[in-house]
Amino acid sequence: MPGLHDITVTASMWASDGQYYLHGHEFDPTGFTYSGFNGLLAPLTPGNGITTPGTFAIILSGTETGPLTVTLELRATPPPSPALDPWDEIVEASLHLPEGDAFLIDAHDHTPFPSLSAYTGTPCRIRAHARGRDNAHDLGIVETPVEEHLIQIWPASTTELTEHKLTDQVGALSH
Template structure:
């Protein structure tokens, strides 16, 4: 049975509808095509997650596991997972990246083949979050060592994800 190794949680300020899981030494612009899952894509040096919020704050919980974590798509709108090759340096979750305290560290044991699963909810509210009672967009990132496997879309119910899968476009 897989064991949870570390959990970090916090709010990230994002721009351009994206936050990233990356090696901070590879701070490349994200120009990604999210048309396969409408949620998650691998990019140079990591992965990118598509959000409904263009500029604002999202809540992220990032977990590292010893093996595949239990899958519970019930409370989420969208759940996707894919391969994440990792060269063995630090892995962090980055929002807009203006200050060092905006990232969430992930404890990755070393270089190798990993999987990343991202679950998201409240993705369709986008910029319409006006009242304090409107739910904040939320994401759960789970990373674990695993051999190469096909990209899997476990759940796909958000309008945002559906638009990106049916109207593919390059870039964020």
């Protein structure tokens, strides 16, 4: 897409109820069930549950309540194939965010990250990586991050959801 530049930002993100979100003005998780859920990344469309492409996404954390470290990579081109060894979970899905502003955001509508508006109105891919979710889950409420996520987003045509790696217990509990 013209005008896109690679941007990487790392920040603390607040998890509430073990999750955070990627969405714009179309966001309604009402009726979401864990049926068919991979345990990390759920592309959703209001009223339809898990769909490809989704119009928003839920990212599941092991941290029930508290901060986790999130790195957001906004990319102009697809990233290389994921390095599997450093991560416990890696899932990739297609989104078609409605035109307008969109953000990687917590349950309190707070984000430390830039707008994703350059990725709205056209299909894109999101790849979510996670490690440390089992440790965070064992603690419940945390004061300092014990869990890390990497979220990569780039323009791409719609394709099926890809589960690159699913090994942690937090994800297994959500299947």
